[in-house]
Amino acid sequence: MKLFVFSFFISLNLMAQDMPYLDTDFGCTERADAERYVQDFNIDVQSFGGMELCNSQVDTKKLLNDLELLEKGRFDADGSNKFIKGFVPATNYYNWMKGETRGVERGQDVPYATAYNSGGYFTMQDGWAKLSTLGRVGTIVHEARHTGGYYHIQCQQGPYQGTSVSGCDRDYNYGGSHGVEMEYYARVSVHGKNFHPVYKKMARLMAIARSNIFFNTPILKTREAVLALSQDRGRAELFDNGQWINREVPSVAGRLKRTSFGAVVFDGVRAFAVELYQNSGFRDLVSDTYSYYKLLRENDSSVKDFEEFDSGVKRYVVRMMENKLTPYDFPNGKWGRDVALPFSFAKASTAALGKAQTGLYLVSTSGEIYNYQPQNQRITNTGLTWGLDHKEVIVYKGQNLVLMNNGQIFASTASGLEPWSEAKNLYSDLVTTPVYDGFEVIKE
Amino acid sequence: MKKKHYIFFAAVIGMALFAQYDMGKRLDRIRTVRDAKNAAVRAQEATAKAQAEAAVKAFGIPTEEFVAKFKTEAGQIAKIQNNPEAVQARMQKLADEMNSRHVEGLYEIISDDKSNADERALAVELLTLKNNTASLMALQNFVANTKNINGEKWDHKKEFETVLRAQAVEGIAGYPEKEIAISTLNYLQQRVDQKFLNDRISRASMNLLYNDNKNVTQQDEEALKKLVE
Numbered sequence: 001m002k003l004f005v006f007s008f009f010i011s012l013n014l015m016a017q018d019m020p021y022l023d024t025d026f027g028c029t030e031r032a033d034a035e036r037y038v039q040d041f042n043i044d045v046q047s048f049g050g051m052e053l054c055n056s057q058v059d060t061k062k063l064l065n066d067l068e069l070l071e072k073g074r075f076d077a078d079g080s081n082k083f084i085k086g087f088v089p090a091t092n093y094y095n096w097m098k099g100e101t102r103g104v105e106r107g108q109d110v111p112y113a114t115a116y117n118s119g120g121y122f123t124m125q126d127g128w129a130k131l132s133t134l135g136r137v138g139t140i141v142h143e144a145r146h147t148g149g150y151y152h153i154q155c156q157q158g159p160y161q162g163t164s165v166s167g168c169d170r171d172y173n174y175g176g177s178h179g180v181e182m183e184y185y186a187r188v189s190v191h192g193k194n195f196h197p198v199y200k201k202m203a204r205l206m207a208i209a210r211s212n213i214f215f216n217t218p219i220l221k222t223r224e225a226v227l228a229l230s231q232d233r234g235r236a237e238l239f240d241n242g243q244w245i246n247r248e249v250p251s252v253a254g255r256l257k258r259t260s261f262g263a264v265v266f267d268g269v270r271a272f273a274v275e276l277y278q279n280s281g282f283r284d285l286v287s288d289t290y291s292y293y294k295l296l297r298e299n300d301s302s303v304k305d306f307e308e309f310d311s312g313v314k315r316y317v318v319r320m321m322e323n324k325l326t327p328y329d330f331p332n333g334k335w336g337r338d339v340a341l342p343f344s345f346a347k348a349s350t351a352a353l354g355k356a357q358t359g360l361y362l363v364s365t366s367g368e369i370y371n372y373q374p375q376n377q378r379i380t381n382t383g384l385t386w387g388l389d390h391k392e393v394i395v396y397k398g399q400n401l402v403l404m405n406n407g408q409i410f411a412s413t414a415s416g417l418e419p420w421s422e423a424k425n426l427y428s429d430l431v432t433t434p435v436y437d438g439f440e441v442i443k444e
Numbered sequence: 445m446k447k448k449h450y451i452f453f454a455a456v457i458g459m460a461l462f463a464q465y466d467m468g469k470r471l472d473r474i475r476t477v478r479d480a481k482n483a484a485v486r487a488q489e490a491t492a493k494a495q496a497e498a499a500v501k502a503f504g505i506p507t508e509e510f511v512a513k514f515k516t517e518a519g520q521i522a523k524i525q526n527n528p529e530a531v532q533a534r535m536q537k538l539a540d541e542m543n544s545r546h547v548e549g550l551y552e553i554i555s556d557d558k559s560n561a562d563e564r565a566l567a568v569e570l571l572t573l574k575n576n577t578a579s580l581m582a583l584q585n586f587v588a589n590t591k592n593i594n595g596e597k598w599d600h601k602k603e604f605e606t607v608l609r610a611q612a613v614e615g616i617a618g619y620p621e622k623e624i625a626i627s628t629l630n631y632l633q634q635r636v637d638q639k640f641l642n643d644r645i646s647r648a649s650m651n652l653l654y655n656d657n658k659n660v661t662q663q664d665e666e667a668l669k670k671l672v673e
């Protein structure tokens with residue numbers, strides 16, 4: 001095709017202008033830098049495949065790239081004393097690294113690890129070589145912190161919970177290996193000056209993703225608010241950031257429900273959205289078309305209840321009928337197989353008084369509380385009973401709140417139920433809702 | 445000096461002056477012709493360039509060239525960049541030059557966990573910058589699929605796998621036609637049960653539905669600032 005050949009010729013010329021292709025040294029490490037890195041970090045070059053300045057397929061070159069990024073990466077210094085704070089001085093990653101490293105070699109003796117540190121000697125495994133550049137740099141920073149005597153403990157939450165490998169840190173403030181790695185990613189994302197845009201973006205996402213994996217106290221959480229319905233059901237009150245705000249509520253009979261998008265009033269067949277972020281000034285009913293309640297839109301009235309909830313690292317959606325429940329099958333985008341209920345179902349709740357963890361609790365017509373475990377689809381009797389004067393139970397900031405039938409809200413404390421100090425009125429309904437305009441940051 | 449000589453010299457000077465004058469005129473003429481020729485060449489070149497650009501727009505650049513540029517750019521992720529804006533512009537240009545075969549190729553790269561990790565991240569970025577239906581579908585299917593291109597379930601424990609998908613979610617959220625972005629996210633919300641990704645999808649949708657909310661990138665950066673300041 002002529003057009004193709006022609007454009008190829010033109011583009012080759014243009015290409016030479018905007019990509020430094022014709023420069024054969026493009027992407028190569030300066031020999032003097034390489035020699036300095038080898039000396040400063042006592043690198044066993046042979047174990048990395050021999051000296052290589054240009055070809056990033058060779059592990060030596062990967063390591064040289066990583067050290068160059070650590071040495072020459074710059075962080076925006078405007079603002080006050082942000083660089084004095086922190087675990088590692090932001091202006092001095094290279095020297096800090098150098099001080100924590102006695103030697104670096106390449107091996108594959110601990111295949112399940114990415115790298116390990118033995119008395120300041122790092123052994124980078126195959127896992128390290130397969131990582132992204134950002135992941136490799138993060139790993140080196142991580143390993144260096146171990147030299148200072150920072151060790152991991154078992155994971156109490158997240159995907160590694162229950163595994164025998166000690167892979168987590170207590171929290172961010174401990175300043176362990178996960179903390180310094182996190183700090184590096186956060187700095188690259190927020191203050192990085194001379195990094196590739198993709199490297200920066202990956203750093204942001206890596207920091208956010210890891211914040212909930214490797215710390216027993218997760219660093220970033222979805223913010224939660226309490227939503228209560230006034231006794232006359234005429235308005236909703238949102239308790240967020242220590243303040244109550246009035247919100248409109250759809251004037252329809254039904255139960256207030258938490259959704260992945262906020263909250264709805266669910267009348268058993270349809271769900272109507274509660275506006276959390278603004279008051280529209282209109283009292284029209286807005287069908288909820290965004291949360292999982294839309295899955296019920298064409299369903300019959302045999303559905304008695306519906307819940308969205310999180311358990312472990314997954315989100316679940318379950319619908320309940322008289323004597324069975326059905327979990328939603330996400331990968332296949334349809335309802336899964338029914339699970340029979342060994343009792344007569346009355347209502348569902350994502351919290352039960354006496355349980356600090358949210359989940360799916362099923363209340364029988366005789367008041368017994370069962371727990372549905374979505375991982376293995378088992379239903380177990382909790383031994384708890386639903387209080388006759390209890391209308392709703394929620395978990396807010398690790399504490400149970402109970403809405404009584406008389407409209408009062410009580411909080412569960414060590415000495416039993418006490419009136420919740422934040423409650424200002426009497427209410428007819430109560431849920432927690434996720435708030436998506438920012439994160440809750442847990443640094444202390 | 446004899447008078448004859450004066451005449452001779454005058455004649456020589458006159459001839460020289462004339463020659464110079466003539467030369468100047470000739471040069472002017474040459475310059476005019478050359479300029480005209482240059483203008484014609486420039487016009488021709490401009491037309492050629494416009495045609496080439498139109499061709500690139502319609503068919504993309506040749507695959508061999510695309511692959512070379514793609515590999516070079518992926519290699520740049522491991523290097524210090526003193527002009528990140530120029531890098532961004534370069535990636536945008538490369539995305540603009542992509543054709544549907546390149547989009548398909550990038551989809552295969554991101555869906556293969558054995559591909560080079562920097563190349564996968566760049567591929568998601570280029571699909572984000574491409575902003576056409578094919579690239580949007582590639583990102584959507586990448587997030588929705590439970591399996592890699594080699595038929596294995598993608599490993600939820602590898603945070604890089606999660607991060608790549610979160611990056612793709614942001615690409616979808618940034619699609620210029622908001623309604624399409626929202627409906628795509630909506631579809632994904634019914635497919636993805638991993639809490640972290642599901643949260644990212646919900647967050648991105650909420651931002652599109654309520655314009656005044658901070659977008660997800662801003663929320664991330666605000667949170668990370670709190671950590672390091």
Ligand SMILES: [Zn+2]
Binds near residue numbers: 142146152177
């Ligand atoms: Zn470690």
